[in-house]
C-alpha cells in the first residue's frame with residue numbers, strides 16, 4: 290500500500306487529511322513537528338509527504354529538499370495556511386510537487402495526490418522490471434509492483450532494510466533478491482533464523498567464540514556476522530532477539546566491529562543488514578520488548594509484503610509457476626488445469642500465503658500423478674473443506690468447484706489444526722514418493738535435512 294506522511298501541528302487538519310487519504314486507498318500517518326516528521330521520513334518508506342509551512346520547530350518550506358532526500362525519495366506537497374507567491378516559488382524551486390493553500394477543497398487535495406501517485410507509479414513500473422532481476426518472485430499485482438519498486442531502491446543502496454509481512458509472503462525471497470541485485474551480490478548471503486537460535490547460543494552463533502570461552506568450546510569458531518563479511522546478513526524473525534542480544538547487536542550495527550565470546554579484541558566487519566519479522570515490531574517497542582533505537586537503525590528502508598488474499602491476481606501466477614517447477618522436479622509431463630481448479634485457488638484465502646499455495650499445488654501435482662489436468666479434487670483436504678464451508682455460506686449461489694463431501698472430523702478443527710494436518714499429509718506423501726529416503730525427500734521439498742528431521746519428529750512419522 291502506498292504511504293503518505295502528513296506533517297502538520299493542527300490535529301484537525303491531520304484528521305481531515307487522514308480521512309481523504311484513506312478514502313483513496315493509501316495509508317496515512319501524521320507527525321506534529323518537523324523533527325518527528327524528519328525522523329519518520331528517514332526511517333520508513335513514504336511515497337508522498339504533505340508538509341505544513343509553519344511548524345512549531347521550524348519552517349517546512351526550508352526543509353523540502355531534505356525530505357526529498359529521504360531513502361524512499363518521497364514527493365513533497367506543501368500545505369500552507371498562508372499562501373504567498375514567493376512561498377509557492379520557493380517550494381517548487383526546492384523540488385516540491387505542489388503547493389496547496391488551506392483551507393483546500395477536497396478535490397484540490399485528491400487531484401494533486403492522484404497525479405503524483407500516477408507519475409510515481411509510471412516511473413516505478415518502468416524501472417523495476419528493467420533494472421531488478423526478480424526471476425524467483427512471481428506476480429504482477431500493483432501491490433507486488435510497489436514492493437518490487439521498494440526492493441529496487443533498496444538494492445541500489447547499502448541502507449539497512451526491514452521487511453515485514455505475514456509468514457510465507459516472501460520476506461526471505463525478497464531479501465535474497467535485494468542482495469542479488471546489490472553491489473554485494475558477489476559476497477555471501479548469510480541467513481540467521483533468530484527464532485531457531487537457543488538463547489544460550491545466540492551470542493556465540495552471531496559473534497563467534499574463542500577456544501575455551503565456555504564449557505564445550507573445544508575450538509574457536511567464527512560467528513555468522515563474520516561469515517557475512519563483504520555480503521549481506523539476513524536476520525529472520527528479528528523480533529525474537531532477547532533484549533540483551535538486541536543491545537549487543539545494536540552496537541555491532543553502529544560500529545561494524547565485533548568481538549567473539551571470550552575474545553579480547555574487536556575486529557572490523559563489513560556487512561549489510563536485512564531484517565525480517567512477521568510480528569508487529571512497533572507494538573513490541575510499545576510493550577518494551579524491542580529496543581526503539583535498534584528499530585530506528587534497522588528500518589532505514591521498510592518493505593511491507595501484503596498477504597496473498599489482498600493480491601489475488603498473483604495467486605494464479607505463483608501457482609502456475611509452482612506446477613511447472615514441481616512437474617519438472619518429479620519428472621512428470623507439464624499439467625494443465627480445469628477452470629474449477631483456478632477458481633478454487635482464487636476463492637481460498639491462503640492464510641499461509643505463497644508458502645501454503647505452493648505446498649498445496651505440489652500436493653495436487655503429486656495426487657494427480659499422471660492425470661494431465663489438475664482439478665479441485667486434487668487439492669489437500671483442509672482446503673477443499675474450507676471451500677465447501679465457504680460455498681455453503683455463499684448466498685450468491687455462484688458456480689462452486691466440485692468437491693468431495695466434508696470429512697466430519699475436520700468441521701471442528703481450528704485453522705492451526707488444519708495447517709498441521711495439511712503439513713503432515715504433505716510430508717507423508719513426500720515420504721511415500723521418495724520411498725522414505727531422506728536425501729530424496731530433501732530434493733523433492735527443497736527442505737534441508739535438519740528441517741525434514743524436525744518435521745518427521747514433529748508429526749511422529751515412521752520411516
Ligand SMILES: Nc1ncnc2c1ncn2[C@@H]1O[C@H](COP(=O)(O)OP(=O)(O)OP(=O)(O)O)[C@@H](O)[C@H]1O
Pocket residue numbers: 425426427428454455456457458459460461462463525565567607643644647
Ligand atoms: N511472489 C512469489 N513468487 C514465487 N514464490 C514465492 C513468492 N513469495 C513467496 N514465495 C515462496 O514461498 C515460500 C515462502 O517464502 P519465504 O520463505 O520468503 O517467506 P517468509 O515471509 O520469509 O516466511 P516466514 O516468515 O515464515 O519465514 C518460499 O518457497 C518462496 O520461494
